[in-house]
Amino acid sequence: MTAREAMPNAYVAGKGNLSDEDATLVARRDRALGPxxxxxxxxxxxxxxxEGVWLYDSAGKAYLDTYNNVASVGHCHPRVVAAMASQAATFASHTRYLHEAILDYSERLLVTFPSALSHMMFTCTGSExxxxxxxxAREHTGGTGVIxxxxxxxxxxxxxSGFSPSLGPGVPLGAHVRTVPAPDPELGDRAGEVFAAGVQAAIDDLRRHGIRPAVLIxxxxxxxxxxxxxxxxxxxxAVAAIRAAGGLFIADEVQPGFGRTGAGMWGFSRHGIVPDMVSLGKPMGNGYPVAGLVLRPEPVERFGAKGRYFNTFGGNAVAAATASAVLDVIEDEGLIGNAKVTGAYLADGLRALAGRFDAIGSIRAAGLFIGVDIVAADQPDARRTHRxxxxxxxxxxxxxxxGRNANTLKIRPPLVFGRDHADIFVDRLDGVLRALA
Amino acid sequence: MTAREAMPNAYVAGKGNLSDEDATLVARRDRALGPxxxxxxxxxxxxxxxEGVWLYDSAGKAYLDTYNNVASVGHCHPRVVAAMASQAATFASHTRYLHEAILDYSERLLVTFPSALSHMMFTCTGSExxxxxxxxAREHTGGTGVIxxxxxxxxxxxxxSGFSPSLGPGVPLGAHVRTVPAPDPELGDRAGEVFAAGVQAAIDDLRRHGIRPAVLIxxxxxxxxxxxxxxxxxxxxAVAAIRAAGGLFIADEVQPGFGRTGAGMWGFSRHGIVPDMVSLGKPMGNGYPVAGLVLRPEPVERFGAKGRYFNTFGGNAVAAATASAVLDVIEDEGLIGNAKVTGAYLADGLRALAGRFDAIGSIRAAGLFIGVDIVAADQPDARRTHRxxxxxxxxxxxxxxxGRNANTLKIRPPLVFGRDHADIFVDRLDGVLRALA
Structure with a gap:
């Protein structure tokens, strides 16, 4: 497997059907941005x-965006842009001065979490x-193991990146990192128990190597x-297992968070658990680089007493004002409800398609986050998915x-996706499946 | 030394003279943001x-900003805000689609570097x-050692953070990290040789521990x-020494870069060297979270062939447009020249003060980045500096x-700082020194 093959849907030089103009841009990219x-x-x-759920190319062609989960309240939402511009024109400095914006935002966001999660820290990216x-977690647990x-x-x-195996075999995993099979929805009620057994095996293996577990994320x-x-x-x-081993559970809400699942703001809620920390990112500022961490106070006590955390741009006044406008839009436009209703409608449309095309296998949906497996003779078919x-x-x-087999269509449109957009999507997928059949 | 003492000029709860309103904000911070x-x-x-070089508090009091190097072309510069808002209202997506803005910016910025540095990669922060x-560097050198x-x-x-010892003793250094004494300007022409000897000793010590050197940064x-x-x-x-050991030299231009030293765009230029990589941050977007890496092609060849780099917000169209407006302002307002001229004028004013106050020791200046040591009986005096x-x-x-002894006044105002501002600063420092004498 080459590095480009390790990324589903990566452009491969020399293939495709580029205009002269776009071929020139690709050449400029190679020169300026590198390999x-x-x-x-x-x-x-x-x-x-x-604009909204639509993107337009340089020839004026419109694309229905069913993929980009960053512009979650819609591309270039005017309310978010206006809030950002207004704050940037007024005051844009950092967290070592007193300013209301970061506090107003933090308090407002924390209300959407279980009360045990009472602190909020700001970064610029989900990675951070x-x-x-x-x-x-390392400071709190004294451990370094990551599952x-x-x-x-x-x-x-x-x-x-050392605990992001999806980056492919060319990116080394950390020596203190263990991977476990993802939960298998086919197992139904046993999925949790089997997943936890995998986590427990990883805990045991870490310990066998003298490594104390720090987190399951x-x-x-x-x-x-x-x-x-x-x-x-x-x-x-699994959460119980990592805690019993002295580790913390981190819910990465960078993708499911801010209402996408249609069942409230956060993906962890459906599992009836309260994480020790929750990481936030992509949709938080609808494209403005703002991200963060919501956490129980205990884990950060020692970290905060021994050292400090300062992220120059993290939680600056513009970040807070922009993120706050995103919350306004989620609330005022009823986007969580829309994610639920439109997501269910879209999933129904896809299930109807599945009845007509053998290429569609399992469909897994939570609001406007839907995975559709593409198969051939019931086996994962990455090539067909790519087509x-x-x-x-x-x-x-x-x-x-x-997905592990690169055969899952990843559907996660902006949350302003409506029934009409769902109809367009199903209709065009129908056409594509018919043409490929 | 407590963690708060490890940071110069940190607020200590219970001290100070806060208004009721501000005390409330502090309490809200403690609750919401944590320790x-x-x-x-x-x-x-x-x-x-x-606005410009001025910041205003909630009571309307004006502060001359001689510290914040992020809003480098001036706080809330209208041209930068307008460019950001305009792009954000049009298109704001990421580097996996073709878009001109990132290429226009990269090519424009790369021209300011020696030709060997021909690639540009985008992140959101200098940390990233x-x-x-x-x-x-780890991929290219096969080493892990950091000096x-x-x-x-x-x-x-x-x-x-594992190679940022200024974060204080509460933040662990990495096992593969070695620190060396900073160059000593008092040594004059021997400063380079002595600094390189420190670097060589660190290289030797890394090897003695079986660690291959990766970078001097x-x-x-x-x-x-x-x-x-x-x-x-x-x-x-020192650059020659790390290269002879198979390592790379990284110039961290997050603070000196973008014209602050008044002698061109980049701080490394004055040393007659070409780094293997150059990191950029703070002033790049005048507050918008954009940062990056400029590098020779060789180090990233293997990294790019084996894996990929994608930073969701890094190099998005808004980041590129905003950063481009910052370059416009630097050029059109002649800010590098101003950093040189006004910096020299300010340094002269400070040297004149030094003739009158024993509290002022050494003054080190490069454009609008000036360090002024505060001493008592020629010894570093952190307490007086704090006062x-x-x-x-x-x-x-x-x-x-x-500074290592927390006794250096760090003067790095927005680059739109003029002679009138320099006069105000020298005058007020004069007053403060007289009052403290």
Whole structure:
């Protein structure tokens, strides 16, 4: 497997059908950005404008965005842009001066969490949030061991890339990192018990190597493992296992958080657990680089007494004002309710398609986060998945693939996605599946 | 030494002279943000507005900002805000689609570097840039050893905080990290040779422990070591030493970069060297969270072939447009020239003060980055430095302290600082020194 193959839907030089203009941009990218950057699609998309659930390329072609979970309240939402611009024109400095914005935001966000989670810390990226969580957990537990799922993605710092196996075999895992199979929804009620047994085996193996467990960290909707929301509650036994071993449980809400699952603000809620720390990112500022960590006070006591945390841009006044506007929009436009209702409607549409196309296997949905397995003779079919993703791109729909076998369509549109958009998506997927059949 | 004492000018609860309103904000901070956050000053400053080199508190009092190097082209610069808002309202997505903004910016910025430095990678923070630099260097060199100066600060990820000794004894250094004495400007022409000898000793010690050296990383103006720009050229022998050992040299330009030293865009230039990688941050977006890494192609070849780098917000279209507006302002307002001229004027004014006050020891200046040692009987005097910093705050001037002995006034105002501002600063410092004498 090459590094490019390790990333589903990566552009491979020399393939595709680029315009002269876009080929020039690709060449400029290679020269200026170097070899570590990847584009999406066989023929990369050259975007110039976004609005709501729509993105537009340089030729004016419209794409229905069913993939980008950062612009969660809609691309270029005017209320969010206005809040950002207004604060940036007034005051934009950092957390070592007193300022209301960060406090107003923190208090407002903390209300959406169980009361045990009473502190909020600010970073600029989800990677930084997970990195900070590990720093705090190491200080609190005295351990260094990290347990993640087999195809987890948690970020790109040295420490966090070391527990993000989905980055592929070219990116080394840390010596103190153990991977466990993701929960298997096919096991139904036994999924939690089997997952916890995997976590316990990892704990035992860490100890066998003289490593004290520090954290179990999971994306609570298991995005890169293929989207695994159900059966609700399956996380609880694993959380109990890591705590019994002296470790902490970190819920990575960078992808499921801020209402995407349609069942409240946070993905962990469906599992009836209270994490020790919760990391936040992508949709928090609708594209503005703001992220953070919500946590119980105990883990950070020692960390805060022995040292300090300062992130120059993290929690600056503009970040707080922008993130606050995102909460306004989520509330005022009823986006959690919409994620639930439209998500269910979209999932129903996909299930109807599944009745007509053998290529569709399992469908797993939680609000507007849906995974659709693509199979051939009931086996994962990464090649067919790739063809569907790229045919949809030609048909004006942006999507990508995920999962350990790269055969899961990853559907996570902006939360302003409506029934009409769901109809368009199902219709175009229908067309693509018919053409490929 | 307590953790709060490890940070110069940290607010200590119960001290100071807070208004009821501000005391309430402090209490809200403690509750919401927890124990790892620090405020500046005996009496924290409650800021609400910024413009140019001025910041205003909630009572309308104006503060001359001689400290904040993030809002480098001036607080809330309207051109930068407008560019950010305009792009955010149009398109704000990431580097896996084709978009001109990131390429236009990268090519424009790369022109300011020696031609060997031909790639640019984007992160959101200087911490992430230095973390990425280490990941790349580890892959390229096969080593893990890191050499930094005794009071270096490079950032806050797990890996980078592990080579940021200025965070204090409560934050563990990495097992593969060695510290060396910062260059000693008192040694004159021998400073480079002595610094290189320290680096060589660290290389030898790493090897003695079976650790292969990966990088020497320094802030090229040694901000947290007390501001050490001269004698120009002193870095060259140490750079040669790390390269001879198979390691890379990383110039951390997060603080000196983007024209602050008044002698061109980058702090490393004065030393007649070409780094293997250069990290960028703070002033790059005038407060917008954008940072990055400029590097020779060779170190990233293997890293890019084996894996990929994607930073969700890093290099997004808004980041590129905002950073580009910052370059516009630097050019159109002649800020590098201003840093040189006004910096020299300010340094002259401070030297004149030094003739009248024994409390002022050595003055080290490079453009608008100036370190002023505060002494008593020629010995470092952290307590007096602290009193000066806080008396200036009362007199309406924001500043802080730095250096291994916390006795260096750190002067690094926005680059739009003019002669009139320099006069105000010298005059108020004069008043403070007279009052304290």
């Amino acid at each position: 570590a950057y990847r584009l999406f699609y066989e023929t990369p998309v050259h975007l110039v404008r976004g 949030a997970n990195d900070l969580a590990l720093r705090i 993640v799922t087999e195809n987890a993605y948690h970020g790109v710092t040295l420490a966090v 999971v994306d609570t909707v298991f995005s890169s493992d293929g989207v695994i929301p159900d059966p609700a509650g399956f996380l609880a036994p 569907i993703v790229n045919a949809l791109r030609e048909a004006g729909v942006l999507i990508s693939a995920t | 790892a956050y620090r405020l500046f000053y005996e009496t924290p400053v409650h800021l609400v507005r910024g 840039a230095n973390d990425l630099a280490l990941r790349i 930094v100066t005794e009071n270096a600060y490079h950032g806050v990820t797990l890996a980078v 320094v802030d090229t103006v040694f901000s947290s070591d007390g501001v050490i720009p001269d004698p120009a050229g002193f870095l060259a022998p 000066i910093v806080n008396a200036l705050r009362e007199a309406g001037v924001l500043i802080s302290a730095t």
